[in-house]
Amino acid sequence: AAAMAGEALSRVPDVQIDGSGVFKYVLLRVRGAGAPAKDVVRGHGWAEYHADLFERTAEELARHGLSCECLGGGRVSHRPQERKIHVYGYSVGFGRADHAVTTEKLKAEYPDYEITWADEGY
Numbered sequence: 001a002a003a004m005a006g007e008a009l010s011r012v013p014d015v016q017i018d019g020s021g022v023f024k025y026v027l028l029r030v031r032g033a034g035a036p037a038k039d040v041v042r043g044h045g046w047a048e049y050h051a052d053l054f055e056r057t058a059e060e061l062a063r064h065g066l067s068c069e070c071l072g073g074g075r076v077s078h079r080p081q082e083r084k085i086h087v088y089g090y091s092v093g094f095g096r097a098d099h100a101v102t103t104e105k106l107k108a109e110y111p112d113y114e115i116t117w118a119d120e121g122y
Contacts, residue, residue: 005032027097072097
């Protein structure tokens with residue numbers, strides 16, 4: 001079971017965010033039975049609330065036998081023309097995500113971008 005969970009976990013993308021704009025994001029810790037956990041970033045403009053991102057992702061993961069917990073949220077400003085991403089703010093429901101962790105994940109996904117974060121702002 002752990003091997004299957006580990007394989008399912010390895011197929012979960014570390015980062016899924018919209019291609020441009022300002023939108024909410026959540027930092028999630030994804031787990032499989034007996035497998036190590038990993039943190040993933042999800043941010044989309046369709047989400048009215050941080051909980052919408054969490055619930056949809058949790059449903060998707062459950063189909064693969066994985067679970068997740070929300071470590072917090074914030075906002076992402078993605079400006080592809082300038083190759084810039086800025087992470088800031090917090091989630092009222094889940095609290096502030098560790099933006100430093102989120103930024104590291106984004107840098108891995110967007111190595112040629114300037115990626116910054118701040119605890120200020122909403």
